[in-house]
Amino acid sequence: MTKKMILAVAMAAPLMIALPAAADGDHRAKAIAVIKKDFQPRGQAGLDRLAEDGVQAICNRTGNKPPDYIEKAMTADQLATVKYPADGKLLGDWKEGEKIAQSGRGFTWTDNPGLPVGGNCYNCHKIAPKETSFGTIGPSLYQFGKLRGNTAETQKYAYSKIWNAKAFNLCSEMPRFGHAGALNEKQVKDLVALLLDPESPVNK
Amino acid sequence: MKQNIIGALCALAVMGGASAQSPKKPVAKPSTKAAAAPAAEEKDAATLEFEKFRAEMEESNPAELFEMKGQEQWKAKRGPKNVSLAESCDLGQGVGKVEGAYVKMPRYFADADAVMDAERRVVWCMVEKQGFKFDDIAKQPFANETFTPDITNLVTYVATHSRNMKIAVPLDDPKVRDAYEVGKEIAAYRAGPYDFSCNTCHGTDGKRIRMQNLPNLSTPAGAIKGVQGWPGYRMTGGVMLTHQWRMGDCFRQQRFPQPKYASDAVAYLLTYMIGTANGQVYKGPGIKR
Amino acid sequence: MADPMKIRAQLKGDVAEIRVLMSHAMETGQRKDAAGATVPAHFIQSMTIDVGGKRVVDGQVGGSVSRNPVFGFKMKGAKAGDKVVVSWVDNKGEKRTDEAAVA
Numbered sequence: 001m002t003k004k005m006i007l008a009v010a011m012a013a014p015l016m017i018a019l020p021a022a023a024d025g026d027h028r029a030k031a032i033a034v035i036k037k038d039f040q041p042r043g044q045a046g047l048d049r050l051a052e053d054g055v056q057a058i059c060n061r062t063g064n065k066p067p068d069y070i071e072k073a074m075t076a077d078q079l080a081t082v083k084y085p086a087d088g089k090l091l092g093d094w095k096e097g098e099k100i101a102q103s104g105r106g107f108t109w110t111d112n113p114g115l116p117v118g119g120n121c122y123n124c125h126k127i128a129p130k131e132t133s134f135g136t137i138g139p140s141l142y143q144f145g146k147l148r149g150n151t152a153e154t155q156k157y158a159y160s161k162i163w164n165a166k167a168f169n170l171c172s173e174m175p176r177f178g179h180a181g182a183l184n185e186k187q188v189k190d191l192v193a194l195l196l197d198p199e200s201p202v203n204k
Numbered sequence: 205m206k207q208n209i210i211g212a213l214c215a216l217a218v219m220g221g222a223s224a225q226s227p228k229k230p231v232a233k234p235s236t237k238a239a240a241a242p243a244a245e246e247k248d249a250a251t252l253e254f255e256k257f258r259a260e261m262e263e264s265n266p267a268e269l270f271e272m273k274g275q276e277q278w279k280a281k282r283g284p285k286n287v288s289l290a291e292s293c294d295l296g297q298g299v300g301k302v303e304g305a306y307v308k309m310p311r312y313f314a315d316a317d318a319v320m321d322a323e324r325r326v327v328w329c330m331v332e333k334q335g336f337k338f339d340d341i342a343k344q345p346f347a348n349e350t351f352t353p354d355i356t357n358l359v360t361y362v363a364t365h366s367r368n369m370k371i372a373v374p375l376d377d378p379k380v381r382d383a384y385e386v387g388k389e390i391a392a393y394r395a396g397p398y399d400f401s402c403n404t405c406h407g408t409d410g411k412r413i414r415m416q417n418l419p420n421l422s423t424p425a426g427a428i429k430g431v432q433g434w435p436g437y438r439m440t441g442g443v444m445l446t447h448q449w450r451m452g453d454c455f456r457q458q459r460f461p462q463p464k465y466a467s468d469a470v471a472y473l474l475t476y477m478i479g480t481a482n483g484q485v486y487k488g489p490g491i492k493r
Numbered sequence: 494m495a496d497p498m499k500i501r502a503q504l505k506g507d508v509a510e511i512r513v514l515m516s517h518a519m520e521t522g523q524r525k526d527a528a529g530a531t532v533p534a535h536f537i538q539s540m541t542i543d544v545g546g547k548r549v550v551d552g553q554v555g556g557s558v559s560r561n562p563v564f565g566f567k568m569k570g571a572k573a574g575d576k577v578v579v580s581w582v583d584n585k586g587e588k589r590t591d592e593a594a595v596a
Contacts, residue, residue: 027382031389031472038469045461049396056394060401063392107397107459123413135413137405166399175398182397266561268499269516349560350518350526442519442560 028061043109055166064171071170079167081179082160090155090192094202097194100187101127107182117182119162119191124174127194128201138174145196145203158192250415258491267360267437267489270352270444274361277354278302283334293329295322295362306366307486310475312379319383321474323359323448324466330355342465346449349441359446360435363489371431371486373479380475387476390469391421400458402473406430421477428484430477436490447474495583500593502544502577509544509571509595513564513579521556537562537581544568544595545575554581571595 041047055074058066066074084090103118105111122131124138148154160167163178177183183191194200279290295305296313310321316328327345330336347356374380391402405413406421420426434447451470452463463469496516503510515537522534534556542550549568573595580590 027385028389030382030386031393034386034469034472035390035393038464038467039455039461040464042462045396045456045459047461049460052393052395056399059399060392060394108456109462110456133415135411137411137413137418173399173404175400180397264501264512264514264563264565266514266516266563268514269496269561272497272499350532437561439559 044107044111044113045109055170059171062171066170075167075170078164078170078176078179079160082163082167083178083185084156084159085185085189090152090159090189091150091197092186092189092191092193094190094193094197094200096187097190097192097200098128100183100190101194102131107180116187119177119183119187120175121191129204130201141195141202143203145198145200148196150196150198155192155196158195159188162188162191251417257493261439261491265437265489265491266442267364267435267444267491270357270360270435270437271364271489273352274357274359274364277357278361283330283336285333285335287334289326289329289333289358292333293326295325295329302362302365304366304369306363307369307371308374310380310383310471310478311374312377312383318468319380319471319475321448321471321478322362323355323446324471326358326362327355327466330358338466345465346452347443347445349443352444356435356444356446359448360444360489363435366486367488369486371428371478371481371484373475373482375479375482380479383472383475384479385476387472387474387479390473391476396459398459400460402454402458404458421480424481424484427477427481428486431481431484432486432488433490433492434488436488436492438492440493495587495589498579498589498591500577500579500591502571502575502593502595504571504573504595507569508567509569509575510567511542511544511565511577511595513542515562515564515581515589517561517581517583519556519558519560519562534584537583540564540579540581542580543576543578544571 035050036047039047039050052060055078058070058074062070100119101121103116104120104123105115106117111117121127121141122134124135126134126136126140126142129142144158145154161174162183164176165172165174166176166179175182178185178188195202197203277289279288281288290300292299294300294313294315295302296308296311297303297305306322309325310319312319313325313328316325316332318324320328327338327341330341331338341353341355344351345353345355347353373384375384391406394401394404401407402421405411405418406426409420409423409426411418411420419429421430431447434450435444437444448466448470451473452465455461455463498516499514501510501512501514517537518535519537520532520535522531522536524532526532536556536558537554539553540550541548541552550566554562575595576592577595578590578592580588582588
């Protein structure tokens with residue numbers, strides 16, 4: 001569905017103006033050619049990973065600053081990919097969520113594809129206060145629930161954001177954990193609990 | 205006096221032991237302010253401790269051991285053609301000349317018709333001048349805890365002879381300039397299951413991943429921070445690693461497949477990264493935890 | 494033959510600062526390699542340092558010391574030009590001796 005949308009959008013004339021100038025386009029074309037020829041598959045990391053999907057292509061071609069109408073259309077697309085739990089319950093176990101947030105495992109060529117993938121969360125975010133070894137690539141999530149309230153709306157937002165971060169900001173640096181098949185429904189629910197459960201250390 | 209010396213020795217042995225077992229993440233001092241303080245304050249305290257630690261370790265960098273080995277290997281007649289690199293290898297400053305060569309690469313070499321970074325050039329010399337087989341070198345081109353390949357020693361030796369010199373990648377050469385621009389695009393290329401590009405981590409000031417500071421490689425001040433660490437001795441595992449290795453390991457963490465050893469893709473990326481640091485002073489080889 | 498050491502010996506006033514960088518795997522015998530096999534113990538067990546012909550250090554080194562160890566110390570009573578001779582023996586009986594002059 002996403003690809004069809006992009007095709008329709010690409011047909012529109014205004015897109016031509018939005019794209020970078022021809023000179024940069026040459027270097028980008030060369031870069032893509034060099035990448036294609038100079039990488040080799042290893043472990044679970046195959047060459048298919050080098051092909052841009054619709055979101056990556058748009059973000060790469062616009063320097064992560066797509067025009068408004070593309071942002072609007074494609075974020076809606078990405079939101080439509082979110083798979084919510086059938087019973088509508090979005091809050092899992094925050095204790096499990098903390099473990100998932102701590103784990104950086106998964107998807108690299110040295111990772112065992114049979115093991116669960118971690119959320120990588122502390123790599124980029126401050127979350128629970130006891131963990132002082134946190135990154136600053138993303139904003140602090142400390143007191144996430146305390147500041148926003150543990151409502152159905154915030155649960156849905158948190159779940160959707162973790163499942164597909166591009167649903168809210170098309171060229172966000174944050175990976176699309178659910179969409180990419182890294183985290184499953186239960187794992188995302190546990191992370192939602194880490195952020196929103198009043199008992200979670202994040203909100204104490 | 206003898207007691208004092210042995211005491212110092214024991215203390216240092218303990219320190220040595222501590223670094224052998226030191227975890228990747230240090231234990232930060234607990235502080236009542238920590239929870240309420242903004243991230244910037246905590247970063248400063250941790251950063252200061254790291255800087256102290258690095259200064260201490262930089263005084264006796266085990267990289268010197270690999271440089272010594274590299275010097276031996278540079279000067280010795282080796283390979284099927286029984287020729288030394290000292291008498292046959294031109295790193296851009298004349299045959300056998302290592303002074304200042306590392307900071308002036310990547311550069312275009314007409315005899316290879318390619319833009320080459322230091323490691324790629326030395327490998328080329330080993331193959332073309334000494335008769336070694338590229339595939340033999342490429343089979344295990346990087347060090348691990350029990351093995352350090354010749355190329356690592358050689359690159360360390362060459363790099364040491366550019367210490368305290370200014371980076372001077374010849375960007376006025378159109379072929380190098382082109383490589384630079386392509387490298388810049390590679391650095392911006394988001395792909396893979398996590399949508400990561402080099403810039404995801406290295407495109408902004410003041411960021412870190414866990415407790416590892418991320419230099420902004422798109423600025424000269426940030427780029428030199430990245431460049432001067434390589435080649436570098438990594439205390440975790442006691443391994444000597446090169447810039448070429450680091451590029452590959454970044455792609456691994458980006459969830460990409462692996463760049464081919466000594467390829468154009470790596471050379472262009474290095475041209476961008478090192479070229480951005482032009483004018484900055486190279487203080488390598490480095491040491492890391 | 495084991496790889497050479499790097500010895501630095503510098504006089505600062507009347508105090509000599511001596512630093513030795515040793516090349517050694519320093520395996521504890523407890524580490525497992527990538528295949529899961531235990532890497533056998535291989536570490537420096539003893540070392541001696543002579544300065545100007547006098548034995549100043551006679552020490553036992555343990556397996557807890559890290560790979561490529563650095564030993565540094567300060568001493569009084571050394572003169573410029575004094576020979577610093579460092580020797581070590583490891584648990585396999587391998588040895589290494591290197592020397593440098595106090596600068």
